[in-house]
Amino acid sequence: GESVGLHLPTLSVQEGDNSIINCAYSNSASDYFIWYKQESGKGPQFIIDIRSNMDKRQGQRVTVLLNKTVKHLSLQIAATQPGDSAVYFCASGESGAGSYQLTFGKGTKLSVIP
Amino acid sequence: EAQVTQNPRYLITVTGKKLTVTCSQNMNHEYMSWYRQDPGLGLRQIYYSMNVEVTDKGDVPEGYKVSRKEKRNFPLILESPSPNQTSLYFCASSFSGTGTYEQFFGPGTRLTVL
Numbered sequence: 305g306e307s308v309g310l311h312l313p314t315l316s317v318q319e320g321d322n323s324i325i326n327c328a329y330s331n332s333a334s335d336y337f338i339w340y341k342q343e344s345g346k347g348p349q350f351i352i353d354i355r356s357n358m359d360k361r362q363g364q365r366v367t368v369l370l371n372k373t374v375k376h377l378s379l380q381i382a383a384t385q386p387g388d389s390a391v392y393f394c395a396s397g398e399s400g401a402g403s404y405q406l407t408f409g410k411g412t413k414l415s416v417i418p
Numbered sequence: 419e420a421q422v423t424q425n426p427r428y429l430i431t432v433t434g435k436k437l438t439v440t441c442s443q444n445m446n447h448e449y450m451s452w453y454r455q456d457p458g459l460g461l462r463q464i465y466y467s468m469n470v471e472v473t474d475k476g477d478v479p480e481g482y483k484v485s486r487k488e489k490r491n492f493p494l495i496l497e498s499p500s501p502n503q504t505s506l507y508f509c510a511s512s513f514s515g516t517g518t519y520e521q522f523f524g525p526g527t528r529l530t531v532l
Contacts, residue, residue, distance in 0.1 A: 336519050338519065338520060338521075340523075345526075346525060346526070347422075347508050347510075347523030347524050347525050347526050348461075348508070348523045349523070350520045350521075350522070353519070353520060393460070393461070397519050399519065405463070405466070405476075406519070406521060408453075408460050408461040409460060410458065410459070410460035411460060
């Protein structure tokens with residue numbers, strides 16, 4: 305079945321550096337992708353999404369890149385701050401499937417070193 | 419404030435004692451879903467609902483029931499809880515129209531079954 309995975313389970317980054325979190329998906333019919341941030345003791349929070357008709361989308365300090373050829377997406381966080389420490393999930397969905405189901409990756413834990 | 423609320427936030431119970439975890443959203447979302455989150459397994463979907471009186475099984479529905487009598491509420495029922503249902507539970511909701519597939523998550527309910 306569909307799987308959404310992550311290349312690295314943990315990532316440590318120096319404060320001020322850029323962070324890159326990677327994600328691979330297996331369902332070629334997936335056409336939208338979301339990154340979530342989950343802080344300790346809280347529910348996942350939406351960060352940014354991207355549709356399959358785009359290769360790149362930028363938000364505030366975050367950029368998502370999508371490579372449909374290799375079924376890979378990444379989340380780039382610029383000038384990483386201590387408040388960015390959290391677990392980051394990617395999720396994928398298929399808008400044409402008639403439902404709004406998301407398949408989630410297992411998460412990457414980002415630790416920011418002050 | 420737009421939000422998804424869950425109650426209780428923490429619950430310790432014993433095997434076989436029926437319990438209900440409530441979920442409510444104030445965003446007029448059609449779609450609602452329940453997930454459980456376990457270490458190393460990520461978020462797994464239990465049940466979802468596309469609209470009032472429409473529910474369907476997710477990936478791990480065994481041992482759970484849901485109902486959707488009103489648009490805003492989507493309770494999760496454990497008729498006879500067992501220790502393997504000890505987990506962190508999240509309710510989520512989203513619009514089912516076009517344009518966005520972002521799911522808004524509640525704060526989570528940590529359930530321990532002894």
